[in-house]
Amino acid sequence: MAYQLHRISVLVVEDNQPMLDITKSLLITFGVGHVIGAQNGEVGYKRFCEYNNDIVIADWMMRPMDGISFTRLVRNDSKSPNPYVPIILMTGFSERRRVLQARDTGVTEFLVKPFNARELYKRLVQVIERPRQFVRSTDFFGPDRRRSRNASYKKYEGPRRRDNDFHNPETLKDIQEQQRKAHEILQRIRDEEGLDKSDRFDINSDSSGSEKEKE
Amino acid sequence: MTKDQFEDKNPPRHFSQPIKRKAEFIKPPNMLKAKVGSGGLSDEIIEKAQSLLQNNAIDFQPLADMYLGLMMEGINSANSEDHNHDGEVIIADMLYPAMQLKANGGMFNFPLVTSISDRLVQFLEVIEEADANAVEIVLAFHTTIRAVINGKITGNGGSHGTEILSALNKACVRYFEKHPENHNKTVQDYKTKF
Numbered sequence: 001m002a003y004q005l006h007r008i009s010v011l012v013v014e015d016n017q018p019m020l021d022i023t024k025s026l027l028i029t030f031g032v033g034h035v036i037g038a039q040n041g042e043v044g045y046k047r048f049c050e051y052n053n054d055i056v057i058a059d060w061m062m063r064p065m066d067g068i069s070f071t072r073l074v075r076n077d078s079k080s081p082n083p084y085v086p087i088i089l090m091t092g093f094s095e096r097r098r099v100l101q102a103r104d105t106g107v108t109e110f111l112v113k114p115f116n117a118r119e120l121y122k123r124l125v126q127v128i129e130r131p132r133q134f135v136r137s138t139d140f141f142g143p144d145r146r147r148s149r150n151a152s153y154k155k156y157e158g159p160r161r162r163d164n165d166f167h168n169p170e171t172l173k174d175i176q177e178q179q180r181k182a183h184e185i186l187q188r189i190r191d192e193e194g195l196d197k198s199d200r201f202d203i204n205s206d207s208s209g210s211e212k213e214k215e
Numbered sequence: 216m217t218k219d220q221f222e223d224k225n226p227p228r229h230f231s232q233p234i235k236r237k238a239e240f241i242k243p244p245n246m247l248k249a250k251v252g253s254g255g256l257s258d259e260i261i262e263k264a265q266s267l268l269q270n271n272a273i274d275f276q277p278l279a280d281m282y283l284g285l286m287m288e289g290i291n292s293a294n295s296e297d298h299n300h301d302g303e304v305i306i307a308d309m310l311y312p313a314m315q316l317k318a319n320g321g322m323f324n325f326p327l328v329t330s331i332s333d334r335l336v337q338f339l340e341v342i343e344e345a346d347a348n349a350v351e352i353v354l355a356f357h358t359t360i361r362a363v364i365n366g367k368i369t370g371n372g373g374s375h376g377t378e379i380l381s382a383l384n385k386a387c388v389r390y391f392e393k394h395p396e397n398h399n400k401t402v403q404d405y406k407t408k409f
Binding site: 001002003004005007008016018019021022025026029030031054055061084086090091092093095113114115116117118120121125127128129131133134135136137138144 | 237238239240241242243245246247248250251252253254255256257260261262263264265267268271273275278311314315317318319320321322323326329332336337340
């Protein structure tokens, strides 16, 4: 059993005609049913609204509208037929700050040019098999920027400091557990140093040890 | 344990801060997976696609000429003394064609163009101002890329290609040793990059 890629349509937005032709040819060789091309972000968005493609592959540097502005439009415009569509951004930039910039606009995957057939295939597999959950906050809408699987469900293990942590039975349990561990560590130190509960540590003293030791 | 046990007359500032950002997590249905099913693609199909990529008969020369022309315009603009652009725009005018050459060279069987342009992109990404010496270096890159394209040196250029890259790297290092103030420290360390 193999992927039934003939069932999907892919939009390729690229201003460089030879590059657009090559990318389209690769996708057709993979068996993609409908591959639609567009010369820039503006035309690309029109095509996307018309065809509601399953995957979008866009170049970064295009005029008059680049891949970043195109991505913002797809994610945030009220006319966008699918703000959750996976967007693979192609670019020659590979510097970290450029990748972060692209990520922060809502790009799903990043494909550095020049690429080979396997790298393009890997990005397709990534968006099919590991779709990212989406995050909506006051200043961002797009795929969850954290890479680890189920990152949002990972239990917080740091210190609990909010007022409402003391009213929530779950977090109160965490606080009690953290307290218990802290007492254990303190007791171990006391045992090792031969101190009892009445002893106090003088942290301002230059010499190490407790007041008891000084005496 | 109670909340009162934690309270202090002068609690630290980090205690009980209001939640700054409220985020809503949405899991859209995976329609894509439902459409394509599972199983991936066979190696045979991927190799077929790769051979199509390697054997494409697209002539890179006109495209390269266009980007080299744009780069020369950027160089001329940086050299002219009466320009009104700010420094970032001048650098961007040289960076854009360099990035395009890097991106497209390897796609059209000119990996040496990609390697050389990659170094140029790294150089342009870290300089803060396109001074005369920096523009000289960009011009050296331009001349080299032009020579590779005109000489139709497909592939990585062998030992000659390695020598060219090494010479260009050394030019960049010498530049930063002479002008450390023009290196954007927040981006990267040129000694580890070049």
